[in-house]
Amino acid sequence: MAHRILIVDDDPDIRTYLKTLFEKNGYETQTAEDGEKGLETARAFRPALITLDILMPKESGMRLFQKLKEEADLKDVPVVILTGVSQYRELHENDFPASQLPAAFIEKPIQQERILQTVRELVR
Amino acid sequence: MRLFLGPKIKHPDEKVRLKALEEIHDEAVLLDVASEDASPAVRLAAARRIQAPATLADLVDRAKQMDVILDAVGRIRDPNLLARVILNHKNLQIMNAAFEGITDPKVLEGIAQDSRYSIQARRIAIDNYADRSFLDDVSQSAEQPEPPPSSSHKEVNTENIRALLDRYGGPRLADAIGKFRGSERAVRSLGLIARHSPEGRPNALQSLDKALSHANPNIRKCALEELARLDPDPAVHGILSRAKDDPDPDVRQAYQRLSTV
Numbered sequence: 488m489a490h491r492i493l494i495v496d497d498d499p500d501i502r503t504y505l506k507t508l509f510e511k512n513g514y515e516t517q518t519a520e521d522g523e524k525g526l527e528t529a530r531a532f533r534p535a536l537i538t539l540d541i542l543m544p545k546e547s548g549m550r551l552f553q554k555l556k557e558e559a560d561l562k563d564v565p566v567v568i569l570t571g572v573s574q575y576r577e578l579h580e581n582d583f584p585a586s587q588l589p590a591a592f593i594e595k596p597i598q599q600e601r602i603l604q605t606v607r608e609l610v611r
Numbered sequence: 612m613r614l615f616l617g618p619k620i621k622h623p624d625e626k627v628r629l630k631a632l633e634e635i636h637d638e639a640v641l642l643d644v645a646s647e648d649a650s651p652a653v654r655l656a657a658a659r660r661i662q663a664p665a666t667l668a669d670l671v672d673r674a675k676q677m678d679v680i681l682d683a684v685g686r687i688r689d690p691n692l693l694a695r696v697i698l699n700h701k702n703l704q705i706m707n708a709a710f711e712g713i714t715d716p717k718v719l720e721g722i723a724q725d726s727r728y729s730i731q732a733r734r735i736a737i738d739n740y741a742d743r744s745f746l747d748d749v750s751q752s753a754e755q756p757e758p759p760p761s762s763s764h765k766e767v768n769t770e771n772i773r774a775l776l777d778r779y780g781g782p783r784l785a786d787a788i789g790k791f792r793g794s795e796r797a798v799r800s801l802g803l804i805a806r807h808s809p810e811g812r813p814n815a816l817q818s819l820d821k822a823l824s825h826a827n828p829n830i831r832k833c834a835l836e837e838l839a840r841l842d843p844d845p846a847v848h849g850i851l852s853r854a855k856d857d858p859d860p861d862v863r864q865a866y867q868r869l870s871t872v
Contacts (some may be wrong), residue, residue: 522741542723544744547737574726578733 781811
């Protein structure tokens with residue numbers, strides 16, 4: 488059975504790009520355009536990995552990440568932060584215990600090989 | 612008796628200097644007086660006579676008196692100048708006052724992504740980028756003209772705001788939109804929430820109360836109008852009555868007009 492990836496990003500081009508890239512590489516995907524819908528979709532879809540943008544309407548990626556870590560069924564799902572916000576780790580380094588940090592940070596523009604390699608390492 | 616022969620704006624008597632300000636239109640002179648006069652009252656009065664946004668931004672950089680700075684920030688409408696204020700000032704009170712006037716997502720995105728800004732400013736920008744989308748949703752309902760009671764459009768208009776209130780809750784919408792109370796669109800939206808959501812009304816009232824103290828008289832007038840549209844209760848009366856002593860004659864006039872309706 489294909490591993491499931493949830494893509495949460497407000498940019499439709501990024502959603503389409505990642506969806507196509509992941510599906511071509513054998514993953515099943517769903518997408519959400521903001522943090523609110525991201526949480527709803529994560530509860531229903533039960534992904535093996537979530538890619539998350541930071542600057543989003545309704546609920547920032549940061550707030551969504553906090554909510555995911557509070558949900559028993561979702562707190563162990565690895566989250567890859569995809570962001571145009573540089574120095575993102577420094578920006579939020581005091582917000583989380585080391586055990587609850589995102590699984591990876593990838594800066595936009597996204598490099599295809601980098602993200603595929605990250606996903607392969609996190610979803611086995 | 613001592614004779615003073617210099618310009619009136621340099622006169623040792625504060626009252627003479629205040630009177631002299633009424634004749635001064637040169638913004639460079641007003642900027643000097645607002646930043647350097649010995650009297651806090653004269654500095655504030657000079658600051659309030661400055662109109663050019665760029666001069667207001669210069670004043671924010673030069674002034675040392677917090678009420679002068681906040682007054683100047685509140686009257687800057689250009690989001691790029693407000694972003695400059697946020698870049699140059701680490702003080703949270705000044706930053707928050709500047710963020711109140713920024714609803715342009717591109718400007719918020721720019722602050723969030725630019726490492727020259729303080730970490731605190733970038734985090735506020737990320738949160739505000741998310742919350743401003745509620746302002747877009749609610750203001751779409753607020754910007755529709757109020758239909759007559761018999762109009763069939765009334766249902767549609769009410770349905771829009773009801774759907775949003777059901778989905779997100781009045782308090783959450785009011786708190787998110789209250790962050791942008793330096794914009795008229797946000798103040799109108801707060802009025803809409805206060806009218807349609809009993810749960811959101813206290814939060815919306817709190818932000819409308821703060822908007823009634825905003826440095827920009829247009830925002831104060833707008834808040835006054837929205838408060839006057841609410842079903843009257845002691846809380847609303849208490850907030851509204853503050854406007855009768857507003858420093859701006861237009862706002863006082865609006866209070867007189869609205870309080871007699």
